[in-house]
Amino acid sequence: AANKEQLKYFKKEKNYLFYKLNIKNKNQIIKILKKNKIYRIVNFAAESHVDNSINQPKYFYENNLMCFIDFIEALKVYYRDLNKIKKKIFRFIHISTDEVYGSLEMNGKPFRENSLLKPNNPYSSSKAACELVLRSFFNTYKLPYIVTNCSNNYGKFQNDEKLIPTIFRNAIKNKDIPIYGKGKNIRDWIFVDDHCEAILKILKSGANGQKYNIGSSNEILNLDLAYKICKILDNKIPKKKKYKNLIKFVKDRPGHDFRYAINSTKIKKLKWRPKVNLDEGLNRIADYYIERYK
Secondary structure, eight states: OOOHHHHHHHTTTTSSSOOOOTTHHHHHHHHHHHHOOEEEEOOOOOOOOOHHHOOOOHHHHHIIIHHHHHHHHHHHHHHHSSSSHHHHHHHEEEEGGGGGEEEOTTTTTOBBBTTOOOOOOOHHHHHHHHHHHHHHHHHHHHOOOOEEEEOOOTTTOOOTHHHHHHHHHHHHOOOOOOEEEEEEOOEEEEEEEHHHHHHHHHHHHHHEEEEEEEEEEEEEHHHHHHHHHHHHHHHHHHOOOGGGGGGGEEETTTTTTOOBBBHHHHHTTOOOOOHHHHHHHHHHHHHHHHHHOO
16 A cells, blocks of 8 residues: 555656555456566555544454455465465565554563454454464465564654654644643654564565564653654744644543553564664654645
C-alpha cells in the first residue's frame, strides 16, 4: 500500500514495478508472483489506525483478516508449485505490531516474542488473528513465514491521521494539538529507516516460523512527545506564543493501552541495532513537515 506522495517518491526509482490491486484477488496475486518470479515477499498491507478501527471494527476485520486469508491462500498455491530449489529461497515476512501483546504497566517488562497475545482494540485483534492464521498455515500446509512486531513508526510520508504528523500539522497551522486523556500513555518510537533495515536483515538472516520484535527503546509519554515537537518548531519557525500552548487534552479513546515497550534482544542477534534516537529523528523530519503543512 502506498499513498500518492509515496508513489511520487518511488517513481524516481527504476528497480520496481507497481500494481494496484486488492490482496484478496488470489488469481491476480498468483499471476504477478509467477510472472515476476518473486521469492521474497514483505506484507505491509493493513488498515492501521486504531481510532478508525474503533469506529469501523467490521471494516478492519474484513480488510486486515479476511482479505489477508485470501492473500495467503494465493501464497500457499504459489509456494506449492515452486520447485525444491526455489522453495529453499522463498521468504514471506508479515508486518504485525507490538499492539498484539496488549498493554504494560509502568514497571512491566518489555514484550518478548513469547509474550501472550492480548489485543485490546479491533485493530490489534485483527493483527493478532493474522498471526494465528499464519501459524496454522505453517503447521498445516508448510507455508513458511516470519512475523515482525514493531513499535510505533515515524518518518516522512506518514499518513496525516497519525500522532506525529498531527502534532506537526496542527502546530504549524496554529490549531489545537489534541492529546488523549492527560497525555500519560507511553509509546516506544522507531525511525522508519531503522525499521526498514531491520526488515532487510530479517529477509536475509531470519528463520522461518519465527517472530522478531523490533524496537528502539525510545519510550516517551505522548505529552512529552508533543513538547519535543513544539520545542523544535519554536526554534525553526518561532511565533509570539510557544507552540506548546496549543496542546489541548481531549476525551480519551476507549480501550487506550497505557504503555508499549519492546525487547529487541532476538533481532539484535542478527546484528541489527537502531541508529536514530528520537531527538535526532524528529529533527530530521521537521523541515519536511514544515514544508508539507505551511
